[in-house]
Structures are given as C-alpha cells and as structure tokens.
Amino acid sequence: xxxxxxxxxxxxxxxxxxxxxxxxxxxxxxxVPALPGERGEERLVAVADFPSGxxxxxxxxxxxxxxxxxxxLGGNQLVVSAPASRRNMRIVGVAEPGEVDQFGGQLYxxxxxxxxxxxxxxxxxxxxxxxxxxxxxxxxxxxxxxISAVGWVGGLTSDRVIGAxxxxxxxxxxxxxxxxxxxxWRLHGDVEAEVVAGGVDGNWCARARGTPGAAxxxxxxxxxxxxxxxxxxxxxxxxRVKLPTGVDIEDYGLVxxxxxxxxxxxxxxxxxxxxxxxxxxxxxARGDWLDSPVVAFxxxxxxxxxxxxxxxxxATDDVAWTYFDDGAIYRRENSSTVTSKDLVAHPTKLFxxxxxxxxxxxxxxxxxxxxxxxxEPCGISRVGTWWxxxxxRLDDALxxxxxxxxxxxxxxxxxxxxxxSKRQGxxxxxxxxxxxxxxxxxxxxxDPGAIRNAIRATSAAGSVWGGADEGxxxxxxxxxxxxxxxxxxxxxxxxxxxKVWLAAQMRSLTTEQAGMGLLVRWPxxxxxxxxxxxxxxxxxxxxxxxxxxxxxxxxxxxHCRFVAVTLGTDPERGxx
Amino acid sequence: MTLEEGxxxxxxxxxxxxxxxxxxxxxxxxxxxxxxxxxxxxxxATGDGEAPGEARLAARPITLYSFVHAPGDxxxxxxxxxxxxxxxxxxxxxxxALDEIRMALGLLPNRAGTRLLxxxxxxxxxxxxxxxxxxxxxxxxxxxxxxxxxxxxxxxLTLRLTAPDPVILSDDLHSHxxxxxxxxxxxxxxxxxxxxxxxxxxxxxxxxTIENLDFDEYVRFPAGPVTVSRDRxxxxxxxxxxxxxxxxxxxxxxxxxxxxxNTIRASAACTLYWRDTW
Numbered sequence: 001x002x003x004x005x006x007x008x009x010x011x012x013x014x015x016x017x018x019x020x021x022x023x024x025x026x027x028x029x030x031x032v033p034a035l036p037g038e039r040g041e042e043r044l045v046a047v048a049d050f051p052s053g054x055x056x057x058x059x060x061x062x063x064x065x066x067x068x069x070x071x072x073l074g075g076n077q078l079v080v081s082a083p084a085s086r087r088n089m090r091i092v093g094v095a096e097p098g099e100v101d102q103f104g105g106q107l108y109x110x111x112x113x114x115x116x117x118x119x120x121x122x123x124x125x126x127x128x129x130x131x132x133x134x135x136x137x138x139x140x141x142x143x144x145x146x147i148s149a150v151g152w153v154g155g156l157t158s159d160r161v162i163g164a165x166x167x168x169x170x171x172x173x174x175x176x177x178x179x180x181x182x183x184x185w186r187l188h189g190d191v192e193a194e195v196v197a198g199g200v201d202g203n204w205c206a207r208a209r210g211t212p213g214a215a216x217x218x219x220x221x222x223x224x225x226x227x228x229x230x231x232x233x234x235x236x237x238x239x240r241v242k243l244p245t246g247v248d249i250e251d252y253g254l255v256x257x258x259x260x261x262x263x264x265x266x267x268x269x270x271x272x273x274x275x276x277x278x279x280x281x282x283x284x285a286r287g288d289w290l291d292s293p294v295v296a297f298x299x300x301x302x303x304x305x306x307x308x309x310x311x312x313x314x315a316t317d318d319v320a321w322t323y324f325d326d327g328a329i330y331r332r333e334n335s336s337t338v339t340s341k342d343l344v345a346h347p348t349k350l351f352x353x354x355x356x357x358x359x360x361x362x363x364x365x366x367x368x369x370x371x372x373x374x375x376e377p378c379g380i381s382r383v384g385t386w387w388x389x390x391x392x393r394l395d396d397a398l399x400x401x402x403x404x405x406x407x408x409x410x411x412x413x414x415x416x417x418x419x420x421s422k423r424q425g426x427x428x429x430x431x432x433x434x435x436x437x438x439x440x441x442x443x444x445x446x447d448p449g450a451i452r453n454a455i456r457a458t459s460a461a462g463s464v465w466g467g468a469d470e471g472x473x474x475x476x477x478x479x480x481x482x483x484x485x486x487x488x489x490x491x492x493x494x495x496x497x498x499k500v501w502l503a504a505q506m507r508s509l510t511t512e513q514a515g516m517g518l519l520v521r522w523p524x525x526x527x528x529x530x531x532x533x534x535x536x537x538x539x540x541x542x543x544x545x546x547x548x549x550x551x552x553x554x555x556x557x558x559h560c561r562f563v564a565v566t567l568g569t570d571p572e573r574g575x576x
Numbered sequence: 577m578t579l580e581e582g583x584x585x586x587x588x589x590x591x592x593x594x595x596x597x598x599x600x601x602x603x604x605x606x607x608x609x610x611x612x613x614x615x616x617x618x619x620x621a622t623g624d625g626e627a628p629g630e631a632r633l634a635a636r637p638i639t640l641y642s643f644v645h646a647p648g649d650x651x652x653x654x655x656x657x658x659x660x661x662x663x664x665x666x667x668x669x670x671x672x673a674l675d676e677i678r679m680a681l682g683l684l685p686n687r688a689g690t691r692l693l694x695x696x697x698x699x700x701x702x703x704x705x706x707x708x709x710x711x712x713x714x715x716x717x718x719x720x721x722x723x724x725x726x727x728x729x730x731x732x733l734t735l736r737l738t739a740p741d742p743v744i745l746s747d748d749l750h751s752h753x754x755x756x757x758x759x760x761x762x763x764x765x766x767x768x769x770x771x772x773x774x775x776x777x778x779x780x781x782x783x784x785t786i787e788n789l790d791f792d793e794y795v796r797f798p799a800g801p802v803t804v805s806r807d808r809x810x811x812x813x814x815x816x817x818x819x820x821x822x823x824x825x826x827x828x829x830x831x832x833x834x835x836x837x838n839t840i841r842a843s844a845a846c847t848l849y850w851r852d853t854w
Binding site: 042044046048055056057058060061085086087090101102119121122123125126127128143 | 685686687688772805807808809810818819820821822823825826827828829830
C-alpha cells in the first residue's frame with residue numbers, strides 16, 4: 001500500500017485527519033459558444049481515417065491551436081489536446097485486445113495515429129474547412145492526449161521521395177571494354193576506334209576520332225514495354241569521358257541517345273534535333289577523365305513498343321582521340337512533365353507521381369486523393385524532370401518551384417486539395433490593418449543587411465541558348481551604395497528572359513525586409529488568409545511602420561477570439 | 577421519480593454524499609447556486625439560461641457544514657442540536673461516525689472517478705452533482721483531537737468538495753419515448769443550458785435524427801441500435817461514434833435543452849432521457 005493509502009485506510013485517532021492529495025487534471029480552456037438562442041460559430045476538430053476519409057467522430061471537448069503557414073515556414077499545422085477519455089480514445093485509437101480497466105472498460109492505444117486525419121470545421125455549415133494528417137508527435141500526459149498534425153504541403157510532402165522505393169532503372173551496362181575488344185559496338189561514319197589501356201579504373205577503355213557529329217561508336221539494347229508505365233519514359237545513355245587537349249570542341253556533341261522503334265527513328269526527332277544531347281562544355285576538364293559520367297537522354301515511344309536503344313559515343317575531332325569508358329544505358333523512372341509546361345502545372349505532375357507512381361500506394365488500399373488546383377499561370381514554361389536517383393524529396397522539388405515564384409499551398413475547403421498558382425492570396429486593397437485592429441503591444445524588425453542593389457546572374461547552358469549572363473544596377477537604391485551579389489538563374493534562359501528575370505529579382509532585393517507578428521481582432525483576422533498582402537499601419541511609441549506586408553502565418557485563437565498573424569515584406573508591393 | 581438502483585428518493589432537507597447521509601448545520605452549504613445566477617464576467621450578461629463562459633468550465637468549489645452523528649441517527653431535525661440529550665457522548669461512536677464521513681471524502685478509485693452528492697433543499701426538487709474531495713484538506717474538524725476525545729455531537733465539520741463539471745442536475749431522470757416522427761416538448765425545469773456534457777441521452781433501436789426545432793439544431797445517427805451518452809458518445813453496432821449534421825456534414829449543431837420548453841423531434845422511435853440542469 002502506498003503512503004497515501006496508509007494515510008487513509010490505517011487512520012488512527014491520534015492522527016485526526018487524512019489530507020487527501022487529490023490532484024485535479026490540468027484544465028485547459030475550451031472554446032465556449034454563446035448561448036442561448038442562436039449559437040455562434042463553433043470551430044471543432046473531427047477525426048477521420050486517412051487516406052480512406054472515413055469519418056470517426058468529433059472531439060467535442062478538444063482544445064486546439066491551428067497554424068496556417070506558407071510552405072517555406074513548414075506548412076500548416078494543428079495541435080489538438082483532448083481528455084484521454086473513453087469517448088475520445090474510441091475515436092482516435094484502436095481497441096487494445098484484452099486490455100481493460102478496473103471497471104471492465106476497454107482500453108485503446110494510438111498506434112494507428114499515422115492513419116488519422118484531423119479536420120477543422122465549423123458548425124455554421126457543418127463543413128470541413130481544413131484537413132491535416134498526423135505525421136508528428138502524439139503525446140499522452142496529465143489525463144490528456146495531444147496530437148500534432150500537419151497539412152499536405154510541407155507536411156505530407158516531406159515524407160515522400162520522388163521515385164519508387166525499389167529501384168528498377170539500370171537496363172544495361174557495358175562492357176567497360178574489359179574484354180579488350182569493341183565487340184558489341186558498331187562503328188558509324190568515318191570513325192576510327194580502338195581499345196587501349198588506361199581506362200578510368202586503370203584497365204581498358206575505348207578511344208575514337210573522326211568527323212565531329214558524323215562519327216561515333218554505338219551500342220544497342222533492345223528494350224520493350226508491354227504496358228503503359230507511369231508517365232512517359234526517358235532513357236539515358238552515359239559514359240565516362242576523357243577529352244582531347246588543344247582543340248576547340250566546345251558545344252560539340254559527346255554522348256547521345258537514339259531510339260529506333262520498328263525501323264522508325266523515335267528519338268531524336270529529325271525535325272527538332274537532339275535537345276537532350278550531352279555536349280562538351282567549357283568547364284569540362286581536358287586531357288583527363290571527367291569526374292562524373294556524361295549523360296544524355298532520349299525519350300522512348302508511347303508503349304507498347306519493342307525498341308532499339310542506342311547509346312552513341314561521338315568522336316570530337318578527326319585527329320585527336322576522345323576516350324570513353326563505362327558506357328551504359330539507363331532507364332530511369334521519372335516524374336517528368338514530358339512536354340514544356342507552365343511552372344504552375346508542375347506540382348500537378350509531382351503530386352500525381354507522389355500518389356499514383358509505382359509503389360506509392362498499396363494495391364487495394366485507398367490513395368491519398370489530393371487534387372491540385374492550378375491557378376493563374378506564371379508565364380515560365382519548362383519541361384519538368386525529377387529523377388529518383390537524386391533521392392529528392394517531393395517537398396524539395398516543390399521548393400525549387402517555389403523559389404521561382406510559384407506558390408503551393410493547402411486550399412481551404414472540404415476536399416483534400418492543394419493549390420498551385422503564381423501567388424497565394426490576394427493583394428487586399430479592401431482592408432487595412434490599423435492600430436485599432438491590433439491587440440496588445442508588438443514589435444517589428446527591419447533587415448537592411450538584406451538589401452542588394454547590384455546583381456549579376458548567369459543562366460547555365462541550356463539546349464538552345466547556350467547560357468546567358470546579365471547584370472543590373474539600381475543606382476537609386478541603397479542611397480547610391482553598390483551592394484552586389486551574384487545569382488544563379490534558372491537553366492536555359494535566353495538573354496531576354498534573363499533580363500526580365502533579373503529585373504524581377506532586383507525588385508525584391510532592393511526591398512528592405514520587414515517582419516512583424518501581430519495579434520489582430522477576430523473580425524479582422526477572419527477576413528485575411530496566408531498569402532494575402534495587406535496594408536499595415538503600426539505604431540509603437542514614436543516609431544511607425546506603414547507598408548504593404550504579406551501574411552506568412554495565421555493562427556486563430558478560438559478561445560480568446562483573436563488571430564495571431566505573422567507578416568513580412570511583400571517583395572512585389574512592399575517598401576515602395 | 578426515476579432513480580438508479582440502490583438510491584432512495586430524498587426527503588426535503590436530506591443530504592447524501594457517496595451514499596452516506598449528512599446532517600447539515602445552520603450554515604448549510606456554499607457553492608451550490610444555479611450557474612445562471614453566478615455573475616463573475618461582466619461581458620457576458622446573465623440571462624435566460626445563459627452563463628458566463630468561465631463559469632461553465634471552471635470546476636465548482638463546494639463547501640458543506642455538517643454535524644457528526646452516530647450511525648443510524650439519520651432522522652431529520654429542524655433543531656441543529658436536536659440529538660437525543662440523554663445519549664452519552666461516546667468517543668468510539670463519534671470516531672466511527674467521523675470515520676464514515678472521512679471515508680466519503682477518501683481516495684477515489686481513479687483520477688476520473690467521482691462521488692455523487694445529492695440533496696434536497698426545502699421547497700426544491702432533489703438535485704445532484706458529481707464531486708471529488710477538494711485539493712488539500714477536504715475535511716476540517718474544529719478543536720481537533722480534544723473535540724474528538726470529548727465527542728461533542730455539536731461539532732461542526734467542514735467538508736470541502738470540488739465538482740469537475742459545474743452543472744447541477746435534477747435527481748430525477750426524465751424520459752420520453754418518441755414515436756417515429758413525433759414532436760414533443762421537452763421541459764427543462766432548470767435555469768441553465770448544459771453543453772458538454774449536455775442534459776440528454778438517448779437509446780434507439782435504429783437510425784434516428786434528433787432535432788431541436790426551436791433552435792435549428794440537428795444531429796443524425798446513421799446506424800442503430802444506438803445509445804448516446806450525455807457527453808456525446810454514440811455507440812452503435814457496426815459503426816462507431818458516427819453522427820452527422822444536415823447533409824451529412826461532419827460538424828452538427830448538437831441539440832441542447834434550454835431552460836423551459838424545447839420542441840424536440842425524433843425521426844424514429846427512440847427513448848430520450850434528460851435531467852433538468854441548473
């Protein structure tokens with residue numbers, strides 16, 4: 001018996017009173033509706049199965065904090081705390097077989113939490129407004145269970161890697177010419193080729209010379225695809241290369257891939273050339289083996305097919321030898337947009353891959369079912385390719401798009417939807433956050449150190465333009481000081497595109513970055529959402545900040561009826 | 577009068593804690609007022625069944641002032657000192673009685689456990705509330721050990737209790753068996769609208785929809801047989817915890833019983849149980 005028990009049950013007259021140390025569970029505030037009569041809006045949290053979406057019940061007595069954020073701040077988040085009562089555990093848990101409490105009541109565990117979906121909704125229309133999935137901590141303490149859940153973008157996307165867990169990519173690797181012959185290789189054009197010693201790993205390699213563009217050695221693999229795989233298939237040819245010295249061969253073709261399907265050349269398209277060829281670039285070392293393989297790509301035809309895939313290793317000079325080793329052909333599973341598409345459309349492809357790609361779901365089980373709503377196009381079109389050899393996370397792939405001005409975010413509403421658009425939110429000319437809307441004192445910060453008024457940018461060699469290099473100075477900004485920076489522009493921009501891109505970057509870099517967190521009144525807070533750009537006029541003592549700021553985080557407090565918003569300078573409208 | 581098995585209907589001025597009768601002194605009780613009468617939040621004006629938000633949620637502190645008396649001496653007396661004057665003061669009997677009261681304030685079987693406090697004031701119906709012993713010293717005896725040795729029956733004990741759910745319920749469990757589609761006026765004789773736990777529970781053999789027509793509140797239980805508890809736990813075979821608002825919305829407005837008349841409609845045959853709430 002415990003000490004407390006002794007106090008109680010072995011009471012003796014000498015010790016008059018037992019002091020019963022009953023500890024009340026920590027009471028947490030619960031949002032209270034206005035009564036009687038018409039009830040005000042009640043925001044509640046419901047639990048459903050994920051991904052099936054089967055409704056399990058409402059956590060009526062839960063308290064929760066909800067954070068809507070931009071993707072780069074980690075995406076949306078929900079933390080729910082509810083009593084670990086029988087009713088709640090029935091909703092969030094699974095019955096633990098054979099485990100009962102002293103009254104015979106069933107006990108539940110939460111090992112299924114990864115298959116839970118939490119939804120925030122309102123009793124005004126009874127509909128779900130936001131959905132979250134449990135990919136974070138579940139904690140049971142002090143008689144309560146608290147569950148952290150995340151949204152789709154930045155949450156669910158961070159546990160997905162592009163490509164399938166089991167790789168199925170390499171279809172043939174050559175012969176690193178180890179036999180000492182060119183057996184299996186075919187000579188094309190006036191190429192002169194032989195196998196010599198001195199390969200990458202010290203043994204045999206091949207070397208070739210002949211008319212550039214017309215002389216190569218090639219090797220074939222027959223590849224067939226009886227059924228439609230996920231997405232259009234790209235195929236890669238690769239080789240280790242040692243370039244000759246003393247000859248100007250920049251931009252000469254080095255490694256290419258050809259696909260012949262039933263006698264018809266399916267790749268490269270004879271009318272359009274070979275934009276996926278690997279060419280000699282200025283930064284490739286001469287006279288020594290390159291550190292990494294030179295890779296070229298080709299597209300396979302629409303299945304079904306049985307095609308010959310050729311990897312071609314090109315001579316670059318008719319006198320100097322070009323050395324090749326470790327030739328190989330890969331079919332990499334891809335999540336490509338196949339054709340050039342607006343960047344806003346790329347997330348659609350990525351989410352499709354993340355949900356429906358090979359081994360992305362278990363056959364017979366429900367899928368995530370996240371739809372992508374494409375908003376206004378951004379004007380930049382590109383072939384999107386994401387390769388699973390990179391081990392890239394879906395979130396990183398989205399992040400690259402976001403870095404180019406695409407916003408991807410969870411869309412409020414009853415469905416599982418993600419929006420992809422040029423910008424999240426709107427420019428709110430219809431309201432203004434004044435001092436009267438702000439509860440409590442606050443602070444803001446400025447970051448003058450982030451200002452740059454001179455930039456230089458390069459766009460790495462693409463297939464058509466061969467690279468571009470531009471600079472821009474804003475002599476008016478930074479009080480005439482030149483504070484410069486070098487940027488890397490997206491690959492493959494023409495000089496004109498690069499100039500436009502540069503001007504856009506300049507606009508944000510010459511902007512003084514400000515940030516603040518505000519507690520705003522409920523009616524005002526309910527009118528704005530993450531991504532909105534709002535005019536703010538805030539004063540603290542004699543300091544004032546009056547600017548267009550963009551909302552990056554939105555956290556309503558249901559109990560105290562205010563909304564905490566985090567704002568930052570809008571590079572497009574702010575600081576003007 | 578519908579009471580649970582083992583409970584006896586209270587006569588006026590009877591008090592019972594955890595099955596043990598108490599005899600209150602002139603000071604009686606503190607903290608058992610109607611919630612709707614509590615005014616501690618100026619922003620939320622009190623009105624018909626309306627209570628300040630904090631009062632709905634905060635645990636209710638209760639203090640009772642009671643005599644010690646021997647087991648069996650449970651007769652009601654309007655005279656606080658009206659014990660048999662010829663009875664000798666027996667310390668052993670006194671201690672046993674004190675011990676019995678102390679046990680009523682002793683440890684609970686678990687953290688979520690409560691004891692039932694029932695009472696009936698003069699001119700009122702019997703009421704009840706679930707309590708736990710207050711943190712600290714739930715039982716205070718003036719005079720301490722000397723008073724115990726003296727076994728003075730007029731010793732006034734102070735019992736401190738806490739009600740985690742501050743809503744007072746009627747001791748009587750009302751019920752009405754609805755026919756399919758019947759509309760019935762459910763009268764809440766209290767002064768307060770209980771939200772969670774709410775005032776009613778339900779037993780139905782099949783799927784049923786409960787509506788409060790006065791306030792446009794609606795909840796549908798899609799599978800039966802179903803039982804619904806006051807804290808909104810629905811148990812049905814084949815489905816669990818499922819309920820919907822209009823149009824299969826996930827977040828229904830749970831029907832509540834306001835003080836006074838409530839027009840309740842049930843879509844199918846079922847039995848609704850409710851208690852008045854103060």
